[in-house]
Amino acid sequence: MRTFLAVATGLPAILLTAALVVVVCFWFLVAAGFTTAYSFDADLDLRAWGMGGVPVTIAISLLTFLAWSLSVGGTLVLVAFTSPGPATGLLRMVVMPVLALLAAWRMTRLFVRPLHRLFPDEPGLSGLGRTRDRDHMDHAA
Numbered sequence: 001m002r003t004f005l006a007v008a009t010g011l012p013a014i015l016l017t018a019a020l021v022v023v024v025c026f027w028f029l030v031a032a033g034f035t036t037a038y039s040f041d042a043d044l045d046l047r048a049w050g051m052g053g054v055p056v057t058i059a060i061s062l063l064t065f066l067a068w069s070l071s072v073g074g075t076l077v078l079v080a081f082t083s084p085g086p087a088t089g090l091l092r093m094v095v096m097p098v099l100a101l102l103a104a105w106r107m108t109r110l111f112v113r114p115l116h117r118l119f120p121d122e123p124g125l126s127g128l129g130r131t132r133d134r135d136h137m138d139h140a141a
Helices: 002-009 013-032 056-081 086-118 135-140
Strands: none
Touching: 002 013, 002 056, 013 056, 013 086, 056 086
């Protein structure tokens, strides 16, 4: 447990840990009714990144969780199975976060496809889907 906490709060994983805390706080605000899952849809279009078809908040939350999990998990594997040294330090500080983000992005793209069925009024991955009716946003105001 001590190693897990040290990895999750050490560099560079602390950046993803902070992002994960922000995501969790956002979903608490959604659960409490202060905001909606569609809050950032007007600001950002993720279709170019292959993550369209679901609300932006869901895609970014999934990406953040996967990147954090892969980064912390990969670093734990490095700590457990390698000896400390400059090569291990370089892997841990540079390569692991980059690989975790790339792998998380690819996995998010795969997970978003089946989730699109839950959000039929979101534009599809091809961009040919219907535009979402924003009536639910008007009721919140």
